[in-house]
Amino acid sequence: MSLDTGPTQRHTLVPRIHPNYRRRMRLADGLQIIAVVSVALVIAIFLADGGAARIGTPADAITSLGVVTGLVGTDLLLLMMLLAARLPSIDRAFGHDSAMALHQSLGKPALYLILGHGVLLTIGYAMVQPVSVFAEVWIMLTTLPDMPLAFVGLGLLVTVVVTSLVVVRRRFRYEAWHLVHLLSYLAVLVSIPHQLSVGTLFREGSVQRYYWLALYIGVAGSIVLFRFIVPIVRSLRSRLSVTGVDPVARGVVSIRLSGRQLSRLKARSGQFFIWRFWTPKLWWQAHPFSLSAAPTGNALRITVRGLGDASTALSALPKGTRVSFEGPYGLFTDFARTSPRIVLIAAGIGVAPIRSLLETATFTPGQATVILRAGTVDDTYLVDELADLCRARGAELRILAGKRSPIGNSWLPADAVRAGITLGTLVPRLREADVYICGPRRWTDEVVRDARSAGLPTRQIHFERFDW
Numbered sequence: 001m002s003l004d005t006g007p008t009q010r011h012t013l014v015p016r017i018h019p020n021y022r023r024r025m026r027l028a029d030g031l032q033i034i035a036v037v038s039v040a041l042v043i044a045i046f047l048a049d050g051g052a053a054r055i056g057t058p059a060d061a062i063t064s065l066g067v068v069t070g071l072v073g074t075d076l077l078l079l080m081m082l083l084a085a086r087l088p089s090i091d092r093a094f095g096h097d098s099a100m101a102l103h104q105s106l107g108k109p110a111l112y113l114i115l116g117h118g119v120l121l122t123i124g125y126a127m128v129q130p131v132s133v134f135a136e137v138w139i140m141l142t143t144l145p146d147m148p149l150a151f152v153g154l155g156l157l158v159t160v161v162v163t164s165l166v167v168v169r170r171r172f173r174y175e176a177w178h179l180v181h182l183l184s185y186l187a188v189l190v191s192i193p194h195q196l197s198v199g200t201l202f203r204e205g206s207v208q209r210y211y212w213l214a215l216y217i218g219v220a221g222s223i224v225l226f227r228f229i230v231p232i233v234r235s236l237r238s239r240l241s242v243t244g245v246d247p248v249a250r251g252v253v254s255i256r257l258s259g260r261q262l263s264r265l266k267a268r269s270g271q272f273f274i275w276r277f278w279t280p281k282l283w284w285q286a287h288p289f290s291l292s293a294a295p296t297g298n299a300l301r302i303t304v305r306g307l308g309d310a311s312t313a314l315s316a317l318p319k320g321t322r323v324s325f326e327g328p329y330g331l332f333t334d335f336a337r338t339s340p341r342i343v344l345i346a347a348g349i350g351v352a353p354i355r356s357l358l359e360t361a362t363f364t365p366g367q368a369t370v371i372l373r374a375g376t377v378d379d380t381y382l383v384d385e386l387a388d389l390c391r392a393r394g395a396e397l398r399i400l401a402g403k404r405s406p407i408g409n410s411w412l413p414a415d416a417v418r419a420g421i422t423l424g425t426l427v428p429r430l431r432e433a434d435v436y437i438c439g440p441r442r443w444t445d446e447v448v449r450d451a452r453s454a455g456l457p458t459r460q461i462h463f464e465r466f467d468w
Contacts, residue, residue, distance in 0.1 A: 020337060084100065146194040160180065265295070276325065343370075350440070368395035433456075
């Protein structure tokens, strides 16, 4: 089904690359350079501080390699923590999804390097004694200060990485997985003492000692500031509370929130917050929900689908319920634009950020297309609001309803697949547009593949997946 709500006109295109995009890429490049330099720097400091002179015998070479793998692995762990610390600069440069993807991609390399650190040092020490590797492990545990804590930290790190694997993570409730994931902070914390007490690498007064202490303090300070202090201060200042819960469809509600000085949050349409509703049943759970309407100086709105016990309970929130939050987060906004034309594609409750983005995105009549994908027309949410916005702003609204094809991996209805329809045929001049996609993970991945197959550059594809 296709519903046309506005004219399609040709307009002279402004330059493809927006200034916002250039600024964001410069920031992203700068942050990536800092990350690479941090890895090179820990190796350079080790070599300059006498590390090169220690490579004299095979045992010394193995031990030195073990030290280097430990240094680089620890540096990657700290980078992972910064990526998850929700620093504003990282969010502006990469967006939450990309930052967390980078965070996850560093997990295995960091673990392998830390494991290599332990194995290589054990072998190197055993060669010097000389004793068996197993005997050396016992010697390390019983004679070296703080070494038992280091082994505990390694075990915690293995636990965190294993539970982060997709096949394992899906077996956990979000709250349980998140609790286990917090062990990564403990893993780093309990590993610090052995770095300061074992060997001469971090001896009192050495450059390495002060450098690493500065790194630890900087990362810890960033986490405390942006994960705890800033959200608490913003929540107390905003005094956010529930002003109403409006039914949208079966199992779907919009929650209206009001507060003060909300303009100081500098929230943008399309962004999300992590909400905590202070009721006896919900206070201990945090929920990431996107704005479904443009934010104002005193009001916000989210739209929620009841997929679990907690999100279902939100439909019964009483007026006046106090709300605390973290955010706003994400680059699913007009700030990420590279082109004057825009295509907004949503499935399910992914319509929420699409609807708010449509309200404030910069475009002229004929430059925007909105595509809703659903099993049936009745499964679309906020469709009346979208239709009104499209008519008012001169955008085209298309509703693609129908079951998916059992053959292949297409995001389109089966009849559209049989007809050979693709995103490129649905949207004229697709390559001149930014495409925003929001929906379930697998469906979103399929839309992204279709967009890339149509020749759309990665910089023009923006997506947000609704899963954890």
